[in-house]
Ligand code: C2E
Ligand code: MG
């Protein structure tokens with residue numbers, strides 16, 4: 001089957017130019033090598049409890065700096081990683097880096113949670129449980145501080161299977177978060193069926209809070225829903241002080257966004273302090 005697929009003419013209009021396709025194929029071919037060479041690595045974005053002015057968590061975000069091509073946007077190479085069947089491998093790598101970083105933070109007395117993004121495509125197979133367990137054991141990171149953010153929930157094949165796998169993961173002691181809530185298939189049904197501990201309000205609503213009453217209504221309902229269901233709510237993508245003020249007004253104190261800190265290197269994370277003035281702009 002694979003060889004006959006290879007003989008099909010390339011449908012340029014659907015998938016971009018021939019050049020893009022060749023570029024993507026060579027990108028896919030380099031993924032493993034790039035991980036070994038350290039071209040793929042994590043940066044960390046603080047999650048701040050704005051009520052206390054303290055960093056309570058960190059989200060690991062993967063980066064690829066290719067010496068020849070420069071920075072490759074995560075959304076792009078993650079898609080290529082899926083195509084190459086290397087998603088499990090990438091996730092193992094990110095989990096190991098993130099859990100070690102988390103362990104180091106705890107060792108320095110900074111007991112933050114560590115969030116790791118996990119593609120929903122991995123929720124079709126119990127192998128992910130072993131991968132998470134190994135990363136925890138190898139790093140010695142306390143499982144109760146690891147949060148797995150399920151991204152691209154639209155790609156969950158079967159909710160019942162996903163629920164079983166998430167329960168297995170939770171039995172390791174980790175928490176589960178639904179990323180980009182309110183958008184795409186990160187919807188009420190997914191929320192209802194799966195055992196989430198956190199909702200992350202999609203940036204679409206957060207970035208429009210100051211200018212759009214509907215965005216505020218949506219964000220505010222997500223906060224109430226979280227409170228009622230006893231689930232933590234985090235806003236992502238807060239870019240200015242006015243947004244922080246509205247988030248505070250609607251009762252959402254867990255915030256990530258450029259206004260608090262951009263994603264930063266582990267070295268900078270170890271030094272990170274939440275600024276106290278009203279211009280908490282740079283890390
Ligand atoms: P996400 O998990 O929703 O991560 C939030 C994205 O918003 C990050 O983009 C972050 O850099 C960006 N961001 C944070 N604060 C702000 C802000 O105030 N303004 C704006 N404009 N953007 C902000 P990034 O790093 O490009 O990642 C994009 C997506 O790629 C992530 O969205 C996640 O879905 C995926 N991703 C990143 N790392 C991994 C990973 O290790 N594994 C998997 N499966 N997916 C990952
Ligand atoms: Mg995320």
Ligand code: MG
Nearest residue numbers: 179180200236
């Ligand atoms: Mg998100």
Ligand code: MG
Nearest residue numbers: 179180202203
């Ligand atoms: Mg997002």
